[in-house]
Amino acid sequence: MAFVAESDGRVPRLSQPPAKSRHLLPGFFSVFRYSRRALALVWSTSRGLTIGLAICTLVAGILPAVAAYLGQLIVDAVVAAMEQHAQQPGLDWQSLLWPPMRYVLMEMGVIALIALAQRGLSVQQSLLRALLGQRVNVMILEKAGTLSLSQFEDSELYDKLTRARREASSRPLALVNKTFSLIQNAISLGSFALLLWQFSPWALLILVIGALPVFVSEAKFSGDAFRLFRWRSPQTRMQSYLETVLAREDSIKEVKLFGLESLFLGRYRDIFRTLYAEDRRLTIRRDAWGFLLGLLGTLSFYAAYAWVVVDTILGRLTLGQMTMYLSVFKQGQSALSASLTAISGMYEDNLYLSNLYEYLEHPVATDSGHLTAGIRPGDGIRFEGVSFTYPGGERPVLQDIDLHLQPGESLALVGENGSGKTTLIKLLTRLYEPSRGRILLDGSDLLDWDIGMLRRRVGVIFQDFVRYQLPVGENLGVGDVEAFTDTARWERAARQGMADDFIARMENGYHTQLGRWFQRGQELSGGQWQKIALSRAYMREDADILVLDEPTAAMDAAAEAQVFEQFRRHAQGRMTLLISHRFSTVRAADQIVVIDNGRIIERGNHSALLARNGRYAQLFRLQAAGYQ
Numbered sequence: 001m002a003f004v005a006e007s008d009g010r011v012p013r014l015s016q017p018p019a020k021s022r023h024l025l026p027g028f029f030s031v032f033r034y035s036r037r038a039l040a041l042v043w044s045t046s047r048g049l050t051i052g053l054a055i056c057t058l059v060a061g062i063l064p065a066v067a068a069y070l071g072q073l074i075v076d077a078v079v080a081a082m083e084q085h086a087q088q089p090g091l092d093w094q095s096l097l098w099p100p101m102r103y104v105l106m107e108m109g110v111i112a113l114i115a116l117a118q119r120g121l122s123v124q125q126s127l128l129r130a131l132l133g134q135r136v137n138v139m140i141l142e143k144a145g146t147l148s149l150s151q152f153e154d155s156e157l158y159d160k161l162t163r164a165r166r167e168a169s170s171r172p173l174a175l176v177n178k179t180f181s182l183i184q185n186a187i188s189l190g191s192f193a194l195l196l197w198q199f200s201p202w203a204l205l206i207l208v209i210g211a212l213p214v215f216v217s218e219a220k221f222s223g224d225a226f227r228l229f230r231w232r233s234p235q236t237r238m239q240s241y242l243e244t245v246l247a248r249e250d251s252i253k254e255v256k257l258f259g260l261e262s263l264f265l266g267r268y269r270d271i272f273r274t275l276y277a278e279d280r281r282l283t284i285r286r287d288a289w290g291f292l293l294g295l296l297g298t299l300s301f302y303a304a305y306a307w308v309v310v311d312t313i314l315g316r317l318t319l320g321q322m323t324m325y326l327s328v329f330k331q332g333q334s335a336l337s338a339s340l341t342a343i344s345g346m347y348e349d350n351l352y353l354s355n356l357y358e359y360l361e362h363p364v365a366t367d368s369g370h371l372t373a374g375i376r377p378g379d380g381i382r383f384e385g386v387s388f389t390y391p392g393g394e395r396p397v398l399q400d401i402d403l404h405l406q407p408g409e410s411l412a413l414v415g416e417n418g419s420g421k422t423t424l425i426k427l428l429t430r431l432y433e434p435s436r437g438r439i440l441l442d443g444s445d446l447l448d449w450d451i452g453m454l455r456r457r458v459g460v461i462f463q464d465f466v467r468y469q470l471p472v473g474e475n476l477g478v479g480d481v482e483a484f485t486d487t488a489r490w491e492r493a494a495r496q497g498m499a500d501d502f503i504a505r506m507e508n509g510y511h512t513q514l515g516r517w518f519q520r521g522q523e524l525s526g527g528q529w530q531k532i533a534l535s536r537a538y539m540r541e542d543a544d545i546l547v548l549d550e551p552t553a554a555m556d557a558a559a560e561a562q563v564f565e566q567f568r569r570h571a572q573g574r575m576t577l578l579i580s581h582r583f584s585t586v587r588a589a590d591q592i593v594v595i596d597n598g599r600i601i602e603r604g605n606h607s608a609l610l611a612r613n614g615r616y617a618q619l620f621r622l623q624a625a626g627y628q
């Protein structure tokens with residue numbers, strides 16, 4: 001969706017207003033668009049509870065009309081008993097009282113049943129809420145597991161994922177509840193209509209015609225609101241981003257030091273003001289129309305009311321019938337307004353569900369590769385004429401890359417910031433696929449490899465590794481899920497990654513909780529975290545490709561030297577790929593590749609590159625001079 005920034009770069013402004021709904025009917029039905037799917041979801045979550053809900057809805061819908069009918073019978077029986085008492089004063093109480101009392105008891109039973117049905121509705125709704133929330137959350141997270149990295153980087157899809165998660169536990173059931181409430185009220189209205197039909201079909205027609213406009217207008221405005229919400233999602237996305245920056249522990253340090261609170265809060269308020277202005281316009285129009293058209297309904301209601309009164313005075317209706325019709329009118333009015341409330345709440349639930357289903361149905365690439373071994377085992381890694389452009393990107397980030405790395409060899413990638421080094425690793429680990437050319441492992445294209453097998457062969461630490469809010473041991477264990485709880489493996493990996501010393505000094509050793517999210521969590525320094533990440537890469541003992549992207553940037557000089565000593569020992573018989581800006585570590589690699597602007601401009605070992613006196617030599621001398 002296109003949106004343009006304001007000239008001062010503040011609030012994103014949308015390029016076009018949403019199209020107004022020109023047809024009333026599609027507007028009306030947009031409110032129900034996802035009700036069927038929500039029902040299907042509820043049905044598959046718990047058939048028993050859905051059937052229970054349907055039964056209670058039916059009972060709670062029909063019984064009010066039965067109660068109104070019994071009201072008529074009570075009044076008529078009372079009037080008859082009064083007449084009988086006047087004519088035969090000696091009649092025994094039992095035969096006088098029983099006919100009306102019978103109906104009173106029946107009405108009591110009906111009212112008790114209505115209360116039971118309503119209680120049943122609320123119990124089943126809360127049980128379903130819990131089940132459905134869990135189900136939808138699991139669906140969302142399972143889908144997230146199938147998305148590719150580039151799909152995660154697609155801001156619209158990511159936005160859908162976040163919104164879907166935020167309200168997963170309430171929205172689907174809310175829509176079902178409102179749908180059921182609408183059905184319940186429709187049943188009530190239908191059964192009232194049956195009673196009214198006996199009075200006069202014309203009276204019924206007047207009431208229906210009187211109520212119709214307000215229904216249609218409510219649904220139309222709901223449709224408009226639906227479109228409005230979808231249209232402005234970039235703005236709400238910016239708002240929730242600002243909320244995150246202002247209220248999250250990992251950004252609050254900078255926010256405070258740079259004094260960003262008022263700047264960001266100002267931007268947050270500006271977005272709100274724009275959104276609020278649109279909301280206010282819509283709400284006022286919606287309620288003004290609702291009031292005016294509602295008057296029409298009230299008018300027809302009182303016209304029918306007056307008609308009933310006149311007919312009773314003229315003796316065409318009994319007192320009991322009058323009582324029944326008046327109570328039917330009253331309850332009919334409240335069923336009508338409950339239906340309107342349900343409709344107006346439904347558009348937001350629809351919005352949520354449309355977002356959820358768009359996310360769940362987003363196409364994902366299926367993996368076709370199935371190789372577990374290459375056609376030339378021991379051939380190592382080859383890049384053949386590989387070029388790559390990020391999805392949506394305009395220019396290639398890597399161009400015509402040719403590389404060959406054999407088992408037992410180490411390769412270092414050197415280049416300025418943004419030259420494409422990390423991207424090359426992302427291609428090697430199949431987080432992305434080359435736009436042109438191919439990457440081979442043991443003679444077979446990476447795309448033909450079984451992705452699980454391929455990833456098991458690679459141990460990797462990225463610059464932006466994850467700091468899991470888990471115990472130390474599990475922070476290492478994630479490096480190899482099959483050894484997730486294997487303490488012997490944790491210890492071995494920690495020794496290789498130089499993390500064993502400080503772990504040993506921790507209160508609970510490998511069971512110490514890390515991070516600040518949970519109680520008694522301990523925060524680590526940047527260098528200590530890096531050692532944890534490095535150890536995590538060493539967890540993959542079977543991996544024969546080890547990739548380290550800036551593994552020591554936060555470490556002190558002594559630790560760095562140790563890390564590389566360890567790295568060299570570990571690398572024997574394996575392929576190692578190292579990205580570093582520190583030439584002291586790069587120089588020991590068998591092959592050094594210099595990348596500039598996505599292209600390889602030099603390659604060779606340290607002494608050959610120095611002798612060549614090109615970019616590598618220049619950068620090396622520059623850094624060496626810094627230490628003199």
Ligand SMILES: Nc1ncnc2c1ncn2[C@@H]1O[C@H](COP(=O)(O)OP(=O)(O)OP(=O)(O)O)[C@@H](O)[C@H]1O
Binds near residue numbers: 415419421
């Ligand atoms: N996910 C992405 N989507 C689009 N472009 C990206 C993405 N990641 C990186 N880029 C762009 O690709 C180019 C290469 O980035 P890359 O991270 O590979 O550089 P690098 O050589 O590893 O840099 P550094 O030394 O700073 O880590 C940069 O111009 C960057 O803007």
